[in-house]
Amino acid sequence: MAQLRTAAPGHYNNASASSFSTASCSGLTLYPHYDYDVFINHRGPDVKNTFASDLYCRLRSHGMRVFLDKPEMKVGHKITPQILHAIETASIHIAIFSSTYAQSKWCLDELLHMLKSLKSNQGTIIPVFYGVKPSDLRWTAKGAYAEAFHKHEMKRPSDTQIIRSWKEALSEVAEISGLELEAFNGDKGQLLEGVVQIVLKMVDETPLKYVAELPTGLKEKLEEFENTLLFQQDSVKAKVVGIVGLGGVGKTTLAKKFLNAERSDYSRASFLFDIRNNASKVSVNCLRQHLLKLLTQTDVQIKSISEGHYMGDDSQIREGEQPASQEQVLTRFPSLSRGFTVFEMETLVAATENFHDNNKIGEGGFGAVYKGITPEGNEIVVKRPSLNSRHATEVYLNEANLVPKIQHRNLVKLLGCCQEGPERLLVYEYLPNNSLDKILFDSNKRRQLDWQKRYSIILGITRGLLYLHEDSHLRIIHRDIKPHNILLDKNLNPKIADFGLSILLEEDETYVQSVVAGTLGYMSPEYALCGELSVKADVYSFGILLLELIGGRKNWDPSLETQIC
Known part of the structure; x- marks a missing residue:
């Protein structure tokens, strides 16, 4: 079991107690004047999209009022009133210190306000050292925090006072007992659980607090509700009771x-x-x-x-x-609506003639693609991930969750999916001319690609990418633009396909650090060498595809003396 660091006297309880307390009380009591139970202070999408978001979700599921800022709140050069209000009215502040934390003036300014709030409102701060040590926060001559402050001093030579206050704030928090990722042997899940358990001890989750008085007329509704359940209490069947009404009625x-009122009965x-x-x-x-x-x-x-x-x-x-009862208890959770068909395995087996090789129209590292015909006579494409692929499930989930949310004439249409046993199948519309590479790199078939048609293909791909990068409600990096992933309909109109490697960008992100994945020869240098991924990576890949489309040959062909790239 990982232990908390022992704090300086007067800050928090020691490790054996596994809880925090303020200087003025041994156990924290939350009073109604707090608008939030927890304020989460963090830096960077790598923390927000993983640890911070998971922590937010866990605490919210325990009935807590948690504030996690959104990108649109950070505008201009000052902390917005909404964030400032959340800091001042939160009883617990969780500061997640990562290696990039000190690079952000936002985080440092928030930390100053958190300490100010702590001193005036008797709140508390829980430091979480996410890949860094408390010593990194102090005034050191080297390390990520020292480098960050050196950059601040270079950029803001006139802001010596505010920079000094940032350093003092970090040094002060470094003396507070907190949780270190290293103490949990690098297990982020265990660290998350440790934070949650500490907060739960500070905020008693049962019974529910902050319950408003019932509006006029609702007391009778509560009695009616209780009586309805009372008459059915002898039944051993699980019940789902829906309370329906307009927003704000209670x-x-x-x-x-x-x-x-009834929790003790359960x-x-x-x-x-x-x-x-x-x-x-x-x-x-x-x-x-x-x-x-x-x-x-x-x-x-x-x-x-x-x-x-x-x-x-x-x-x-x-x-x-x-057993809780003589009957088996089955909890079945409905998924969010996808807006597409869930096919039965039997239907797809029949449509593809049991995935016969004669119906195989493509194959890659994640599995094979088959043409099929439904009982209604419709032509479909069935993408069947390999059961031996380590990333097959990840790719399947990525496409199944992402593609139904984007609709564009230059993007392939996902018709549905199938989930039975170990099988995870995706069903797409069938495009008779297959992929662009099958025509472009075949000397005979290439003749049908006159310059007007090539221009039309280029324009269609451009429109599809523009939609992914800017015009949809999501910001998507495809990550594997190449002729093999451009499908052509009967009129040779292009549609971008294969979103298994795609990544979403947050609104405030220009790039992300990512594990390198895709196809060599089409990757941008900064992505292939450093893992730095932005929409420019798709633009680079499209540029290589453009050269191939104009030249009529692959970007790398060992049989030729000269290469495109």
Whole structure:
């Protein structure tokens, strides 16, 4: 078991207590004047998209009011009133110190306000050392924080006072007992659990706090609600009760009042807040995982959509070693709507003649692609990931979650999917002219690509990329633009395909650091060598494709004396 560092006297309790306290009290009591239970201070998309978002989701699922800033809040050069208000009205501040933390004046300014709030409102700060040590925060002559401050001093020679206050703030927080990733042997999941458990000890999650008084007329509704359940209490069947009404009429208040009043009748209970908003921020699997863990008292891990659906098939919710009831308990969570068809395996086996080689129209590192005909006579393409591929499931989930959300005439259309047993199949529209490389690099077929048609193909690909990069509600980097991933319809109109490697950019991100993936010969130098990925990587790949389309040959051909690149 990882232990907390021992703090200087007067800050927080020691490791054995596994809890924090302020200088003025041994256990923190939250009062209604706090608008937020927790404010999360962090830096960088690498932290926000992983640790910070998971922490936000976990704390919210425990009924806590958590503030995690959004990119659009950081405008101009000052902390926005919304962020400032959240800092001042939060009882707990979690500061996640990563290697890039000190590079951000936003984080440092927020830290100053957090310390100011701590001194005036008797709040508390929980430092989380995410890949750094407390000593890195102090005034050192070397290290990531020292380098960051050197850059601040070079850029802001006249801001010596504010830079000094940043350093003093970091030094002050470095003396506070916190959690270090190193103490958990680098296990980020265990670190996350440690933070959650500490916060739970500071904010008693049962019964639910901050329940408003019932609006006029709702007390009668609560009594009616209780009586309805009372008449059915002898039934052993699980119940799902929906409370329907307009926004603001007191549905959540009624539910919280009921849970507080009746919780003692149940061995386990959970109140998940704002599910729609939480699911859009991170993943609905996070909420499923928390609920199943609470019900089964085991560390349930949900890694995919289908696993969330079916993991209850052979399990019972137990109290000790005894089944909770004579009936098997199955918790089945509905996924978010995808807007496409879920095919049966039997249908796709018949459509492709049991995935016969005669129907195979393509093959790659992640699996094979087959042409099929549905019982209705429609031509389809079935992408079947290899069961032996380590990344097959990841690629499948990436495409199944992403492609239905983007619609453009120059993007291939996903018709549906199939999830049965170990199989994860994607069903796409069929395009009769297959991929661009099959025509472009065939000396006979290439003749149908006159200059007007090549221009039309170039224009279509450009429009598709522009949609992915700027015009859709998402910002998507395809990461593998090449002739093989450009499909052609019957009129040779292009459609970008294969989104298995695609990555989403946040609104405030210009690039991300990523594991290098794609096709050599089409990768931009900064991505291939350093893993620095931006929309420019797609533009570079498109440039290579453009040269191939004009020259009519591959960018690298060992049989030729000269190469395109």
